[in-house]
Amino acid sequence: EVQLVETGGGLIQPGGSLRLSCAASGFSVSNNYMNWVRQAPGRGLEWVSVFYSGSSTSYADSVKGRFTISRDNSKNTLYLQMNSLRAEDTAIYYCARGARYGSGEDWFDPWGQGTLVTVSS
Amino acid sequence: QSALTQPASVSGSPGQSITISCTGTSSDVGGYNYVSWYQQHPGKAPKLMIYDVSNRPSGVSDRFSGSKSGNTASLTISGLQAEDEADYYCCSYTSSTTWMFGGGTKLTVL
Numbered sequence: 001e002v003q004l005v006e007t008g009g010g011l012i013q014p015g016g017s018l019r020l021s022c023a024a025s026g027f028s029v030s031n032n033y034m035n036w037v038r039q040a041p042g043r044g045l046e047w048v049s050v051f052y053s054g055s056s057t058s059y060a061d062s063v064k065g066r067f068t069i070s071r072d073n074s075k076n077t078l079y080l081q082m083n084s085l086r087a088e089d090t091a092i093y094y095c096a097r098g099a100r101y102g103s104g105e106d107w108f109d110p111w112g113q114g115t116l117v118t119v120s121s
Numbered sequence: 122q123s124a125l126t127q128p129a130s131v132s133g134s135p136g137q138s139i140t141i142s143c144t145g146t147s148s149d150v151g152g153y154n155y156v157s158w159y160q161q162h163p164g165k166a167p168k169l170m171i172y173d174v175s176n177r178p179s180g181v182s183d184r185f186s187g188s189k190s191g192n193t194a195s196l197t198i199s200g201l202q203a204e205d206e207a208d209y210y211c212c213s214y215t216s217s218t219t220w221m222f223g224g225g226t227k228l229t230v231l
Contacts (some may be wrong), residue, residue, distance in 0.1 A: 047222060058219055107173070108167075111166040112166065
């Protein structure tokens with residue numbers, strides 16, 4: 001069964017740092033686009049970042065320069081290092097598997113259960 | 122990077138059909154056949170319902186269908202059922218190798 005489990009969320013002060021982890025099972029993270037998507041309380045979904053094709057990455061403008069996505073193939077785990085956190089980064093952070101490289105498809109499936117990050121003093 | 126435009130809410134009675142629109146630009150929805158739709162029930166993670174504009178993953182009811190015309194994609198749900206009541210989000214790949222979601226549509230089954 002394909003599964004994603006996020007950990008690492010919590011309460012952090014503005015300006016602080018946090019690292020989220022997404023442990024994958026049932027497939028290899030090295031074969032798929034791997035994404036982070038967030039959802040602020042009561043708000044819609046916002047795509048955050050993707051790791052793909054060896055070592056390529058992309059970020060939403062709202063987090064560029066502050067967040068870093070990475071992957072450890074040996075642990076089959078995706079990470080999101082979040083620095084210089086702001087109140088507006090408060091959200092549930094979901095890990096979502098994307099399509100396999102070269103498949104010509106585009107989707108996010110499955111999604112993890114999410115981990116809550118609260119940025120507040 | 123602003124969100125794709127979706128209606129805030131739609132409603133329908135059991136058995137009826139509804140359509141949710143998702144409007145973008147030629148740099149996202151109109152430029153690629155990479156539009157997907159997600160269903161989210163309260164307190165739950167989103168679930169993939171449609172991908173690549175009109176493809177349905179295995180296990181998703183054939184009451185759900187997708188289409189696109191120009192810069193606007195649409196999700197149609199036929200034979201509405203009570204369990205369809207949820208939030209629905211569209212998503213599109215963009216020319217910047219990023220992805221963009223719609224603002225979300227709350228579906229109420231009357």
